[in-house]
Amino acid sequence: MTIRSATILGVLATLLAGCFSAQSNEYRFYVLDYVPETSKERLAKGPWQGTILVRNFPMGEAYQRPELVYRTSAHEIRYHRRDRWAVRTDHVVSDMVRKHLLASKLFGRVQNQYEEDQPDYELRGRVVSLEEYVTETARYAHLDMHLDFIRMSDNKTLWSQDFDVRREILGRTPVLTVRALSSLLEATMDRAIGAIDSTMSAMERAP
DSSP states (O other), X not given: OXXXXXXXXXXXXXXXXXXXXXXXXXXXXXXXXXXXXXXXXXXXXXXXXXXXXXXXXXXXXXXXXXXXXXXXXXXXXXXXXXXXESSOHHHHHHHXXXXXXXXXXXXXXXXXXXXXXXXXXXXXXXXXXXXXXXXXXXEEEEEEEEEEEEETTTTEEEEEEEEEEEEEOSSSOHHHHHHHHHHHHHHHHHHHHHHHHHHHHHHHHOO
C-alpha cells in the first residue's frame, strides 16, 4: 500500500468514526401534548368569575433531570441517556395543565405567575412520579401527582386529591411512553376540572 492510499484510508476512517459518533450521541427530545376536549355542558356554563393561578409544579428530586426516567423496581431508578424532555422538567406538566384549563373555559383567565392583581384562586400541584415502569412481563407509563385548589382570599383549600395512575405500553419506543403519559395527564385534568367545577357550583348554592 502506498503512503497516499494509506492517508486516504485514514481520512475515510476518521470521517466514518465521526459520523457514527455523532449518531450515537444524538439526543431525542419529547414533550407532553394532547388536544383537550371540553364538554358542551361545561362550555355552555361559561367561565366562573375570577382568575386562577397555576405556577410551575415542583417535581420529585429524582425527576429533576432532562432525561426520561424509567424504573425497574421500587428501589431502582434509571435514565434514558439519549431521550430527553424538550422543556424544563418543572414546566413539563404545568404547561399542559394551563393549556387544559384555558380550553375548558373554567375561569376567564389563567395566570402562570403573580401579576399586579392577586388571583382569586390557585391550582397548586406537585409531581411525585413521571416515568416508565418496567416489569418482567410488561411496561407502563406512570403518573403520580397531587393537586390542591385554593381560594386566595383566605388561603383555604377547597378541593384536594392525589392521582396515581398508570397505563400499559404496547411497545418499547420512548415516544409511546410519552404518548401514554400525555393521555394519563389528560384524563387526570378532566377529572380535576370536573371536581373544581362542582366545587364552584356548590359554593354558589351555599347560603
